[in-house]
Amino acid sequence: MSTLPIAQKVAADMKSASWIREMFEKGRRLKAELGEENVHDFSLGNPNGAPPAAFFAALEAVAAERAPALHRYMPNAGFESTRRALARFASSEYRMEIGAEGIIMTTGAAGGLNVVMRAICNPGDEVIVLGPFFPEYRFYIEQAGGRMVLVQTDEQFQPDCDAIVAAITERTRALLINTPNNPSGAVFSAEACRALADLLKRYDRDDRPLYLVTDDPYRRILYDLDWCPTPAGDYARTIMVSSYSKDLSIAGERAGYIVVPPAVPQREMLLGALTMLNRTLGFVNMPALMQRVVARCAGALCDVSFYKANRDLLCGALLEYGYELEVPGGALYAFPRSPGGDDVAFAEKLLEHQILVVPGRGFGRPGHIRISFCVERAVIERALPGFRAAIEEA
Numbered sequence: 001m002s003t004l005p006i007a008q009k010v011a012a013d014m015k016s017a018s019w020i021r022e023m024f025e026k027g028r029r030l031k032a033e034l035g036e037e038n039v040h041d042f043s044l045g046n047p048n049g050a051p052p053a054a055f056f057a058a059l060e061a062v063a064a065e066r067a068p069a070l071h072r073y074m075p076n077a078g079f080e081s082t083r084r085a086l087a088r089f090a091s092s093e094y095r096m097e098i099g100a101e102g103i104i105m106t107t108g109a110a111g112g113l114n115v116v117m118r119a120i121c122n123p124g125d126e127v128i129v130l131g132p133f134f135p136e137y138r139f140y141i142e143q144a145g146g147r148m149v150l151v152q153t154d155e156q157f158q159p160d161c162d163a164i165v166a167a168i169t170e171r172t173r174a175l176l177i178n179t180p181n182n183p184s185g186a187v188f189s190a191e192a193c194r195a196l197a198d199l200l201k202r203y204d205r206d207d208r209p210l211y212l213v214t215d216d217p218y219r220r221i222l223y224d225l226d227w228c229p230t231p232a233g234d235y236a237r238t239i240m241v242s243s244y245s246k247d248l249s250i251a252g253e254r255a256g257y258i259v260v261p262p263a264v265p266q267r268e269m270l271l272g273a274l275t276m277l278n279r280t281l282g283f284v285n286m287p288a289l290m291q292r293v294v295a296r297c298a299g300a301l302c303d304v305s306f307y308k309a310n311r312d313l314l315c316g317a318l319l320e321y322g323y324e325l326e327v328p329g330g331a332l333y334a335f336p337r338s339p340g341g342d343d344v345a346f347a348e349k350l351l352e353h354q355i356l357v358v359p360g361r362g363f364g365r366p367g368h369i370r371i372s373f374c375v376e377r378a379v380i381e382r383a384l385p386g387f388r389a390a391i392e393e394a
């Protein structure tokens, strides 16, 4: 019997290194010592763009509404009117016809991913995740009784189909992808998306369904393309999970949703499971006030040019200083190779220049550092001499 006051697995997870937390703690100490303005913090992916005007207009309008039922419990999948608005938006975004019955409102993409993993994983089922990856995935999968199987992408952070095939076993239940990617900023090419869909079709069977789960909160934070390629339209058994955390820059409002397209086999049963788990996991779904807000501005988008200007400034300078870097096509992160190879050592070196980044091993890919560029432009400008000095010293 365990003498711990908490579950053993939770205790082990708490001890396992979270590099983001570690850098956060180092940053906190440094800021206390040197003053907030003298530390250049690129460690957190907290979107700092302003929400669009349409969001504030919707917020004001719903705050003025006085009907009695507006703040009570709602149907477990969300308000019908919100799901209809989301269905229209998702149909255009994913370029396929999606009805309101295929939309489930969630507490952020994080809540949505937890619900999906719970719905599809039997104990010991494997979920393939492509590295580098958002480190919370492992918890979402393991909390559902599943096992995360890490498969690396190639040098350009594009999916490596041979490596994925080699990782597929009788227990593989899902492939979880994220494009544009946190932490690499990579956008999977249309060709790569088609190859993924073809690969999945070869292994999906009625007696052993293989899901594609796309984690899409950065889909519209895109710099060089008009539309983010996805395998979703070419592979029937796909579940999309997304949120307004980045699109509307409202991460604190926990506004997420799941999309289950009409082509998904045995869709009714899956929708029923997702809806029930949303309730029994305690999320119920996206808070009522926000549901009424996003129903009024479902297609609105924050000013992506703000992040693009940051990307261009940061990445242009890093390339000029000699960093090896795949210029991110989307999301809020640059993921250059760490000069000298050792990502932890280089993150420490940057710290000597009051610059906080996260070592790539925190995302399952050592040898890189993640630089979050959702910061004020002045922070990047002040940090550039430090980035230059650090690579010269390394």
Ligand SMILES: Cc1ncc(COP(=O)(O)O)c(C=O)c1O
Pocket: 045, 107, 108, 109, 110, 111, 134, 178, 181, 182, 215, 217, 242, 243, 244, 245, 251, 255, 256
């Ligand atoms: C790749 C990825 N997926 C999911 C999430 C969770 O997003 P949300 O705020 O919608 O829960 C994040 C948040 O940073 C993320 O980077």
